Amino acid sequence: MKSWNEVSIGEPGELVSLLSELIVDPEQAPRTYRRLQAIWARRTSEGIELNYLASSGQGEPFKLWRLFVAPGSGVPSLAMLIPLAGSYEREIADLYGIRFEGAPDQRRLVLHEGSRAPDGFLGLAGSYSDPFAFVSTPTEMPRVGGDDLQQLRFGPVRADVVESGSFTFSYAGEGIVHLETRLFYKHRGMETRFEGRSIQSGSLLAERVSGVDSVAHGLAFALACEDALQLRVPTRAQQLRVLLAELERLYNHLQYFGLLSKLTTLKVADAEGHYLAELVKQLNARLSGGRFLRGLVVPGGLRRDLVTDEVGDVLNELEEQAHTYLSALAGTRSYLDRLETTGMLSAQVALAQGATGPIERASGLDRDLRRDHPYSGYDRYHFAVPGATMGDARARALIREHEIFASFAILGQVIAQLEDGPVFVADDSRRSAEAFGGMGWVEATRGTLIYVVYGEDGYLSRVKIKEPSFSNWRVFPYTVDGTNMMDYAINEASFGLSVAGNDR
Amino acid sequence: MSVWTYRGLRGGVRTIGWPLEEVSGMMGLPVPTAHRCPEGCERCAQSCPTEAITIDDGGVELDHGACIDCKLCVEVCPFGILSPTTSLTRASSDRDALRRRSDVEPAPPTLQPTKHQRWLRKSLFVRHIDCGSCNGCESEITALDNPYYNLHRFGVFFTPSPRFADVLLVTGPITSPMHDPLVATYEAMPGPKYVIATGVCAISGGTNGGGYNAHRGLGGVVPVDLWLPGCPPHPAVIADALLALVGRT
Numbered sequence A: 001m002k003s004w005n006e007v008s009i010g011e012p013g014e015l016v017s018l019l020s021e022l023i024v025d026p027e028q029a030p031r032t033y034r035r036l037q038a039i040w041a042r043r044t045s046e047g048i049e050l051n052y053l054a055s056s057g058q059g060e061p062f063k064l065w066r067l068f069v070a071p072g073s074g075v076p077s078l079a080m081l082i083p084l085a086g087s088y089e090r091e092i093a094d095l096y097g098i099r100f101e102g103a104p105d106q107r108r109l110v111l112h113e114g115s116r117a118p119d120g121f122l123g124l125a126g127s128y129s130d131p132f133a134f135v136s137t138p139t140e141m142p143r144v145g146g147d148d149l150q151q152l153r154f155g156p157v158r159a160d161v162v163e164s165g166s167f168t169f170s171y172a173g174e175g176i177v178h179l180e181t182r183l184f185y186k187h188r189g190m191e192t193r194f195e196g197r198s199i200q201s202g203s204l205l206a207e208r209v210s211g212v213d214s215v216a217h218g219l220a221f222a223l224a225c226e227d228a229l230q231l232r233v234p235t236r237a238q239q240l241r242v243l244l245a246e247l248e249r250l251y252n253h254l255q256y257f258g259l260l261s262k263l264t265t266l267k268v269a270d271a272e273g274h275y276l277a278e279l280v281k282q283l284n285a286r287l288s289g290g291r292f293l294r295g296l297v298v299p300g301g302l303r304r305d306l307v308t309d310e311v312g313d314v315l316n317e318l319e320e321q322a323h324t325y326l327s328a329l330a331g332t333r334s335y336l337d338r339l340e341t342t343g344m345l346s347a348q349v350a351l352a353q354g355a356t357g358p359i360e361r362a363s364g365l366d367r368d369l370r371r372d373h374p375y376s377g378y379d380r381y382h383f384a385v386p387g388a389t390m391g392d393a394r395a396r397a398l399i400r401e402h403e404i405f406a407s408f409a410i411l412g413q414v415i416a417q418l419e420d421g422p423v424f425v426a427d428d429s430r431r432s433a434e435a436f437g438g439m440g441w442v443e444a445t446r447g448t449l450i451y452v453v454y455g456e457d458g459y460l461s462r463v464k465i466k467e468p469s470f471s472n473w474r475v476f477p478y479t480v481d482g483t484n485m486m487d488y489a490i491n492e493a494s495f496g497l498s499v500a501g502n503d504r
Numbered sequence B: 001m002s003v004w005t006y007r008g009l010r011g012g013v014r015t016i017g018w019p020l021e022e023v024s025g026m027m028g029l030p031v032p033t034a035h036r037c038p039e040g041c042e043r044c045a046q047s048c049p050t051e052a053i054t055i056d057d058g059g060v061e062l063d064h065g066a067c068i069d070c071k072l073c074v075e076v077c078p079f080g081i082l083s084p085t086t087s088l089t090r091a092s093s094d095r096d097a098l099r100r101r102s103d104v105e106p107a108p109p110t111l112q113p114t115k116h117q118r119w120l121r122k123s124l125f126v127r128h129i130d131c132g133s134c135n136g137c138e139s140e141i142t143a144l145d146n147p148y149y150n151l152h153r154f155g156v157f158f159t160p161s162p163r164f165a166d167v168l169l170v171t172g173p174i175t176s177p178m179h180d181p182l183v184a185t186y187e188a189m190p191g192p193k194y195v196i197a198t199g200v201c202a203i204s205g206g207t208n209g210g211g212y213n214a215h216r217g218l219g220g221v222v223p224v225d226l227w228l229p230g231c232p233p234h235p236a237v238i239a240d241a242l243l244a245l246v247g248r249t
Helices: A012-022 A085-096 A199-206 A211-229 A235-263 A267-288 A311-330 A333-339 A347-353 A393-417 A468-479 A485-495 A499-503 B002-011 B043-047 B072-076 B115-120 B136-143 B176-188 B200-204 B235-245
Strands: A004-009 A035-044 A047-055 A062-069 A074-076 A099-101 A150-154 A166-172 A175-182 A436-444 A447-456 A459-466 B053-056 B059-063 B124-130 B156-158 B167-171 B194-198 B226-228
Touching: A004 A012, A012 A035, A012 A047, A012 A062, A012 A074, A035 A085, A035 A447, A035 A459, A047 A447, A085 A099, A085 A468, A175 A468, A175 A485, A199 A211, A199 A447, A199 A459, A211 A235, A211 A436, A211 A447, A211 B136, A235 A267, A235 A311, A235 A333, A235 A393, A235 A485, A267 A311, A267 B002, A267 B136, A311 A393, A311 B002, A333 A393, A333 A485, A347 A468, A393 A485, A447 A468, A468 A485, A468 A499, B043 B053, B043 B072, B124 B136, B124 B176, B124 B235, B136 B167, B136 B235, B156 B235, B167 B176, B167 B200, B167 B235, B194 B200, B194 B235, B200 B226, B226 B235
Parallel strands: A004 A062, A074 A099, B124 B156, B124 B167, B167 B194, B194 B226
Antiparallel strands: A035 A047, A047 A062, A150 A166, A166 A175, A436 A447, A447 A459, B053 B059
């Protein structure tokens, strides 16, 4: 395990002092690159193992703190010092029965209030043939303001073809005083679904955590397994993986502009953005047999080689089309007016609440795993990591606009440099026979995606997915409170969030 | 603003003809050929991540209602008994018709023609509900509105309210918190109403159904009129299923 440095913590009481380097000072502009990435629990023979993962500076290994606690016991909460920790603690409290003492928000998160775990439930173990009993129960809401505030609840079934989630606005006239989001209607327990599966079949599952991030999830999972088994993937497979990952970013970002145009009532721009995304999906289908590029990336490389003859020409044409489309958008005053100063996010809040991907880059935080912790040979390509400091919807769109062209640049280099050779290396080290653990990360369309895998005998025993939307959804309400209803839909679209990824 | 009017006109018509003759590069779900398997070989069934394959005296049976199109079975079969198809796999009103034993194309989806179908022929309103999908199905349903497929031309529209909806497109394996909202949405629709189980999760749970917080598909929750396989279904097949519902295929 070279991708992280481990620190064992003896006593829960030492937790706060040992992790003090991650504390976010709300008064200071963020200068540090170090940040909490995820907290997860795992059942072991010695009790429940709590893991705190943080990213370090460019090129440095990640850092992991480990702490063993008895099932059902209490641990000091970090949420008052590192706000992002609060979400992970609530998840662990729901699923592993650990109490986080002093946590400001101890409501249910992943399991809804109506979920009735069996008696004596002290954490997930093994598989369940039937879901827990479920009795519809109102969500526990915070008390907001006085009598002159109105409450508007919508969801989980919302207008248009969108993912399920529930949103409660406390508002006065046009002004929103508070937005309370309730997600996890779609929680399927994807992490536990890996348990007991073979390493090879885990890829298919990872691809189905968040459909529009299939490659990112499949790749992060494969990289984690390769890290655990110390597999070296052939160059051609690495290059083709980059090709797949950037094609996925392209159709996601183009779709994003289609949606943003729709919400700013530009009918032609709406049609054109969605049409360009459709063209990329069709290219995906011709290249891989599937519009979501599934079923290719596996631990060890790719399941089969790809014929890329056509790709270069199609991409050149698409780049030209994307260029004129995005230039026309950037010159449309009515569109810019709706985005500028909408949903402002400061660098401090972005860091404290864990914003990642285009969201943090639009708020002045400069990080991108492809550049800072290269994987799959990204260090072989030249590309710009765009940055902005405004933190509004316009900045978030601008980052994605530049990333589209960065993707085209990477794709061009991949195709020019593509080597011949095998695309798969089998694991003959027999390392998988022993207990293994490993970590893989990917800069997905929506930000930092991390997979941590544990297993033995070639089978997986625990998989943790650190999903970018999990923290971006946490950030989002901070840009809504104090704004107005008219901007809400545009602001939400400018975040480009995935509910499936968040809920898992 | 005029720049967009000009762009729209200059772009011309981007919509494809209908019915679709061929969608380039797409493969359908694998089907078993009628050849007999050697005794004792169960490689395909063992490779299947969703237990979609059963083997008995009659040969191989592949349930398209559970197939996620991973093609592992095609890869492991040394006898070429399972092969990918080039035609897209269509919806069926009969759940059992998705359990395929041969490469003989099943009859196209038909419902009992009723006078209601005639009412809905040129104006069909669709409500979608996400019951725990991976967002793949939503991405493809959204694609129906892009200029390439342009579902509007058939008089098919998405509606925000179930009160106006004729059809309910259900995606996902039905997670516990979405069970009651699904039933409430169905009950809010006026009759006649139709339900399409969209994608393998909604049919059988696929890879994502089961566990501590999800059911295994739509069966028994609300009545289903069409079972639409695929992981996710291709936009063309979703359009095909919607048109089949009103007897327009």
